[in-house]
Amino acid sequence: SPLCYCGNRAVWEHRSGRFLCDKPRSSSDCCRFVCRRESTSDRPALRLSCHEMEVEHGRGIATMLTAAAHGLSDFCFVALSDCGLGLYARSKLARGQAIVEYYGPRLPLRKLKHSKYALEVPGGDKARTFIDGNHENVTAGGRGRRVE
Known part of the structure; x- marks a missing residue:
């Protein structure tokens, strides 16, 4: 989540579909931060059933736990991408350097x-x-x- 003007992590308000300052709006400490998540796709949003969302969320968690179990690497890391998770380089890789084993027949x-x-x-x-x-x-x- 983004940082609000106070320097704290903003909280997601699902009902309104936006990030807000985590302090109560009536508080004098509230910075009144508001941020709507912008769509990064030209395609219309898909409507998913609760079951489909739970399955997708479960897969994401399982994948991240698997990636975390293998530890951090000096030259690559796993992060979200436009089609799930992707493998990203931390620095320039040497030609022919082995980064991952791709498994399958x-x-x-x-x-x-x-x-x-x-x-x-x-x-x-x-x-x-x-x-x-x-x-x-x-x-x-x-x-x-x-x-x-």
């Missing part, structure tokens, strides 16, 4: 159907492959399954 590029969590492996033109990070492109009897 390695498949030929011709099997790529769902590309959201697919990462193409750089290399020779003969055996072009990708890593299926969400196991969405592996099929067995018409249904996706996890292969390790």
Whole structure:
């Protein structure tokens, strides 16, 4: 949350959809800070059910706890991005420096159907492959399954 003019963290008032000074407005100590959260997207806001919001929130918490469990790194960190969480560099990375292990089955590029969590492996033109990070492109009897 943003800092109000008092230097304290502003509080979110859900009813009005804005951040306010955390001191009571009737108090002489209140700085009368008001800030509306601006939309960063051209798309209209999606309406989500309570269940969908709880699931999304739970996934976010689980992801952040997983990231926190692995500790901070000198050269990268995990933070919110426009599509969930992203990995960001703290400083310039050396060419070829390993930052993270991307896990999933390695498949030929011709099997790529769902590309959201697919990462193409750089290399020779003969055996072009990708890593299926969400196991969405592996099929067995018409249904996706996890292969390790």
